[in-house]
Amino acid sequence: MLNAFEPRVxxxxVPGEVSLAWLVTGCPLACDGCHSQHSWxxxxxTPLTEAxxxxxLERYAGLVSCVLFFGGEWDRHGLLALLRHCRSQGLKTCLYTGRERVSGLxxxxxxxxxxxxxxxxxxGLDSPHTNQRLRCLNTGESLNHHFRRAP
Ligand code: SF4
Known part of the structure; x- marks a missing residue:
């Protein structure tokens, strides 16, 4: 079971989307300088149950277009169930992970x-030198340019 803090909009x-974002606790990666160490x-x-x-999602029905999870991929089956529920409600889904790749599932x-x-x-994503990539998996497009500040 994954735990998460209260979500925020x-x-x-996620460029072009209004997202309900969940900070999932228990990230095992321990990046040096992580801004979310309180979530390790x-x-x-509290438990992020489907209920x-x-x-x-009922509270924000019609107001959000996407559900964003900061982490949670370390419990693949738990996260899969949550993602499937979001999609069953017609919402898009996004994962921010510190890993280089996640499973095909x-x-x-x-x-x-x-x-x-x-x-x-x-x-981070706003840096031209970043190692991080945000992609739309439906089109394969890199979305990093949305984060770059004008020179
Ligand atoms: S992946 Fe993100 S949350 Fe996890 S340790 Fe690294 S910066 Fe922090």
Whole structure:
């Protein structure tokens, strides 16, 4: 069972989508300089059950177009069930992972995927030197350019 903090609505993390974003706790990657170290403890937050997800999706029905999970891929079956529920409600899905790749099973339930660990020297999606990639899995398009600031 995955745990997560209370979700929030975000506008920038998935370009063109209004996303209900869940910070899943228990990321095992321990990137140096991680901004979310408070989420490393897998017992932080509360259980992200399908019932809890459903409740939030009902609350934001018609207001959000996508559900974004920051992590959770370490419990593949748990995350798959949540992604499938989102899609059954006609919503798009996105995963931000620090890994370089995730399983084909997960990719089949995702519309967007951000890969790559945090490396302070390379920066995040807004950096031209970043090791991270955000892709639309339906088109294969890289979406990193949406994060670049004008020079
Ligand atoms: S993948 Fe993200 S949440 Fe996990 S340790 Fe790295 S920066 Fe932190």
């Amino acid at each position: 975000v506008l920038q993390e 403890n897998p017992t932080a937050g 809890r997800l459903k409740q939030w 997960l990719m089949a339930e995702l519309d967007y995927l951000k890969t790559g660990p945090w490396r302070a020297s390379l920066g």
